[in-house]
Amino acid sequence: GEDVEQSLFLSVREGDSSVINCTYTDSSSTYLYWYKQEPGAGLQLLTYIFSNMDMKQDQRLTVLLNKKDKHLSLRIADTQTGDSAIYFCAEVLSGTYKYIFGTGTRLKVLA
Amino acid sequence: GAVVSQHPSRVICKSGTSVKIECRSLDFQATTMFWYRQFPKQSLMLMATSNEGSKATYEQGVEKDKFLINHASLTLSTLTVTSAHPEDSSFYICSAARPSQRGYNEQFFGPGTRLTVL
Numbered sequence: 001g002e003d004v005e006q007s008l009f010l011s012v013r014e015g016d017s018s019v020i021n022c023t024y025t026d027s028s029s030t031y032l033y034w035y036k037q038e039p040g041a042g043l044q045l046l047t048y049i050f051s052n053m054d055m056k057q058d059q060r061l062t063v064l065l066n067k068k069d070k071h072l073s074l075r076i077a078d079t080q081t082g083d084s085a086i087y088f089c090a091e092v093l094s095g096t097y098k099y100i101f102g103t104g105t106r107l108k109v110l111a
Numbered sequence: 112g113a114v115v116s117q118h119p120s121r122v123i124c125k126s127g128t129s130v131k132i133e134c135r136s137l138d139f140q141a142t143t144m145f146w147y148r149q150f151p152k153q154s155l156m157l158m159a160t161s162n163e164g165s166k167a168t169y170e171q172g173v174e175k176d177k178f179l180i181n182h183a184s185l186t187l188s189t190l191t192v193t194s195a196h197p198e199d200s201s202f203y204i205c206s207a208a209r210p211s212q213r214g215y216n217e218q219f220f221g222p223g224t225r226l227t228v229l
Contacts, residue, residue, distance in 0.1 A: 035220075042117075042204055042222035043155075088154065097143060097208060097216045101155045 004091060004102040011108045018079045020105045022072040022089035029091040033099070034063065034074045037086045046074070046087075076107075084109045112138045115207045117221035124195055125229055132190045132224045134205030140185035141207035142216055146178070149202040149223075161188050195228040202226075 005023045012018045024032065030051050035043040049056045049063045049072070056063045062075040072089055089102040114137040124130050134144055143162050147155040159180050161167040167180035177199075179191040188207075192199050204223045211217035 040223075040225070043220040045220075097160075097218075098157060099145075099206075099218055100157075103154050104152075106152075 004089060004100050006087075006089060006102040006105045008103070009106050009108070011110060012079050013110050014079060014081055016079055018074075018076040018083070018107055018109075020074045020076075020087050020089075020107065022074075022102050024070050024072060024089065024091040024102070025100065026091055026093050027067065027070055028094035030094060031092045032063075032065065032072050033090040033092075034061075035088045035090060035101075037088065037104075039085075043088070079107075079109050081109045081111055083107060113209070113219040114138055115205065115219050115221040117203075117205055117224050119224060120222065121225045121227075123227045123229065126196050127194055129191055129193045130195055130226060132192075132203055132205075132226075134188045134190070134207065134221055136186045136207040136209075136219070139207070139209050141188075141209055142185075143208040144182060144188035145206045145208070145218060146180060146188075146190050147204045147206070149204060151202075155204060158190075192226065195226070197228045200226055200228045 033048045034046045036046050047058050047061050049065050060077045064073045086104045086106050088104050090099045116135045118133045146158045149155045158173045159167045159169045161180045161182040163182045163185050169175045182188040202223050205221045206218040208216035208218045
């Protein structure tokens with residue numbers, strides 16, 4: 001099946017770094033995304049990475065991609081209480097326009 | 112640019128009634144629109160893909176007679192939940208796609224519609 005796996009929960013203290021992991025399914029996926037969803041809201045695109053990149057940094061966000069292991073991670077530096085939300089990775093299946101979303105990681109930031 | 116709206120944001124209805132949800136791309140023409148369903152504390156599941164002027168393509172397990180999709184124009188798609196029942200209660204999210212510099216149809220997501228069926 002097409003299951004994109006993420007750990008369910010992550011709890012960190014304010015000011016620490018958060019690392020959210022994702023294992024995707026399609027080694028030919030060209031783009032991989034990270035989205036943030038706050039309670040009762042839609043999806044907010046955070047960042048993306050192209051499959052020929054190993055790393056992408058965007059302010060407090062760092063995305064690492066290991067194509068061999070089909071592993072994607074999102075690091076949030078200096079995590080703030082406003083970062084508390086659910087984070088979804090998503091892969092774009094090669095040859096299609098379909099986004100397959102991960103199971104979601106609920107990040108809780110403790111003050 | 113690339114703003115997608117949904118209406119209504121919340122709807123409560125009685126069992127047996129039908130509910131229509133609108134998805135609009137406000138500042139671009141969408142080649143394709145998508146409808147997702149999200150159960151509480153779960154991920155987004157693709158329900159169907161719709162292209163303007165043609166029938167929607169439904170994912171396996173999604174009842175096409177239950178979830179009617181109409182894509183009347185390049186900026187509007189509607190999802191009608193027919194004869195709604197409590198198990199249809201969910202968060203419905205649409206997205207609209209357009210060609211991007213990244214070389215494929217990138218999706219832009221609406222804010223979602225919370226449906227509660229009593």
